Amino acid sequence: MNTTKHGKHNDHDWITTPITADLLRGALELEHTAHGVLPHRLPAWARAQCTDGQLAMAEAQPSGVRLVFRTRATAVELDTLPTKRVHVGAPPRPDGVYDLLVDGQLADQAGVAGGNTLTIDMTTGTAESRPGPVGTLRFSGLPGRDKDVEIWLPHNETTELVALRTDAPVGPAPDRGRMxxxxxxxxxxxxxxxxxxxxxxxxxxxxxxxxxxxxxxxxxxxxxxxxxxxxxxxxxxxxxxxxxxxxxxxxxxxxxxxxxxxxxxxxxxxxxxxxxxxxxxxxxxxxxxxxxxxxxxxxxxxxxxxxxxxxxxxxxxxxxxxxxxxxxxxxxxxxxxxxxxxxxxxxxxxxxxxxxxxxxxxxxxxxxxxxxxxxxxxxxxxxxxxxxxxxxxxxxxxxxx
Incomplete structure (x- = not known):
């Protein structure tokens, strides 16, 4: 796994690791975007056969998609660009949640502010997109030993992955032989x-x-x-x-x-x-x-x-x-x-x-x-x-x- 030094802040020497397919599970394809990578749950050839907006939104929301890696890192940062949905007239939707698992156990949860906004008007059947900024997710205080780390992406927010930073090297998690x-x-x-x-x-x-x-x-x-x-x-x-x-x-x-x-x-x-x-x-x-x-x-x-x-x-x-x-x-x-x-x-x-x-x-x-x-x-x-x-x-x- 290729890594690069990112610099020191918050008392950590950060290592930036490219987000590649071998660090992701649950996605069928990665699209390279202007910001980073976008996980898809349908391949491009399938998406090309249907232009329905509901399908496009659903398959790009990373339900079940998670970053999985092996590391001794005690701190992890993930820059993402989410797309948040707003329904006109309905109560605001909460921000999408990222679940952090350490060796298979839920250890923390967090959200990312900002991001793009998709405003849906169910009375007219129309939708309007507005761009927004990249946000940063941070988990700290992880045990300083070799461990499997999973970051489950929000199941209901389209999420572009921009950068992964840790304070120790990252590698793909081993195959545990599960079906x-x-x-x-x-x-x-x-x-x-x-x-x-x-x-x-x-x-x-x-x-x-x-x-x-x-x-x-x-x-x-x-x-x-x-x-x-x-x-x-x-x-x-x-x-x-x-x-x-x-x-x-x-x-x-x-x-x-x-x-x-x-x-x-x-x-x-x-x-x-x-x-x-x-x-x-x-x-x-x-x-x-x-x-x-x-x-x-x-x-x-x-x-x-x-x-x-x-x-x-x-x-x-x-x-x-x-x-x-x-x-x-x-x-x-x-x-x-x-x-x-x-x-x-x-x-x-x-x-x-x-x-x-x-x-x-x-x-x-x-x-x-x-x-x-x-x-x-x-x-x-x-x-x-x-x-x-x-x-x-x-x-x-x-x-x-």
């Missing part, structure tokens, strides 16, 4: 309203399961896109899960006639690259507004006028007769497809999402905005997934490398 779990899903898998990047449910489940996470949870964008299937196909992994359904419903993207073949095609493509890996199809968790009412989802402008971000189902339950999708219809179809395919694919499995978050959970921990879980619910979902998938008898139970 790689590749997961794809919607904004709930992306992290939605979780408080920090290691509290999103896939990160919690990966920690409990003892696996390396590659999280392709894409807010608003789990839409059975062929380029996403090809990305899953081409990404090295030992264990794979795909959580399908809520975005197809709340975008009102397709009817039942298209949905079934699209699921088959998506799974066919994944299997081209991973013919025998355990593959778990997960249906949607409970979402009361869409259980029996089709999409699209729409902002509740009455709530927005009162300063609350809330969603409602804008479809008509009677439209199910013409093939419109609800979560109930989606679950039935996914269960049928997995049963059909499992006859020839013994490593294909199905999990009803209501086992992760169901009716009783909704009464105790309702979705604050009607669509997205909070931190406590992410923890619940992550722990239940770990038990059902990685526990004895689960499809991912044999997880040792």
């Amino acid at each position: 790689v779990w590749l997961h794809h899903g919607s904004s709930i898998s992306h992290g939605s309203d979780a408080a920090s990047p290691t509290t999103i449910w896939p990160a919690r489940a990966a920690s409990l399961g003892g696996v390396e996470l590659v999280n392709l949870g894409l807010g608003g964008s789990a839409l059975l896109d062929p380029f996403t299937a090809r990305t899953l196909r081409d990404t090295p992994a030992d264990l794979i899960s795909v959580k399908i359904g809520i975005n197809v419903v709340n975008t009102d993207l397709m009817r039942l006639r298209a949905f079934g073949p699209a699921v088959h095609g998506f799974l066919d493509t994944v299997r081209e690259g991973h013919p025998a890996a355990p593959l778990l199809v997960v249906s949607p968790v409970l979402c009361p507004i869409h259980e029996d009412t089709p999409g699209p989802s729409a902002p509740d402008f009455t709530a927005l006028a009162a300063g609350r971000l809330q969603f409602r189902a804008a479809g008509d339950p009677a439209e199910r007769a013409s093939g419109k999708l609800t979560l109930g219809v989606v679950r039935d179809e996914l269960a049928r497809i997995v049963r059909q395919r499992a006859a020839d694919d013994p490593n294909l499995h199905y999990l009803d999402g209501r086992e992760l978050y169901g009716r009783a959970d909704s009464a105790e921990l309702p979705l604050p905005d009607g669509l997205h879980p909070d931190t406590a619910t992410h923890r619940l979902i992550g722990e239940r997934f770990a038990g059902l998938a990685f526990g004895d008898g689960g499809p991912f139970a044999d997880r040792r490398a």
Whole structure:
């Protein structure tokens, strides 16, 4: 690893280490920008096949992406350029959180002020970008011994990495021989309203399961896109899960006639690259507004006028007769497809999402905005997934490398 002296301040002789792919996990590609590097969770060829702004924002938000290195450093600085979102009329969003792990244990948390701003007006469907300054994240007081250090990037802020400084040399962390779990899903898998990047449910489940996470949870964008299937196909992994359904419903993207073949095609493509890996199809968790009412989802402008971000189902339950999708219809179809395919694919499995978050959970921990879980619910979902998938008898139970 090439390093350069950065100078002395704050009583430290800083070493600057280039941020390269061998220090990052969870990203599929690094884009070199005017400021530094931008982690992407979809490769450039996939991004070129869809110009949707929601997808572009989601895949560039580094959910599950972390800097991982081995060092004796007691102090670490990271310069970043975040992009913060503001929704017109809604309460301010908190700054993104960076989680510091030392030898796998959470040791500190911090945020970065400043950065770019993306202002979204949900009443008009428009967005405006404003540039801002680079900020600096600093962790100090780390133990002065060889250790694995992880800095998990904010799951909900696009984050350009500008510079990494430490007071001792840095090298790539060794391969610990853990299996790689590749997961794809919607904004709930992306992290939605979780408080920090290691509290999103896939990160919690990966920690409990003892696996390396590659999280392709894409807010608003789990839409059975062929380029996403090809990305899953081409990404090295030992264990794979795909959580399908809520975005197809709340975008009102397709009817039942298209949905079934699209699921088959998506799974066919994944299997081209991973013919025998355990593959778990997960249906949607409970979402009361869409259980029996089709999409699209729409902002509740009455709530927005009162300063609350809330969603409602804008479809008509009677439209199910013409093939419109609800979560109930989606679950039935996914269960049928997995049963059909499992006859020839013994490593294909199905999990009803209501086992992760169901009716009783909704009464105790309702979705604050009607669509997205909070931190406590992410923890619940992550722990239940770990038990059902990685526990004895689960499809991912044999997880040792």
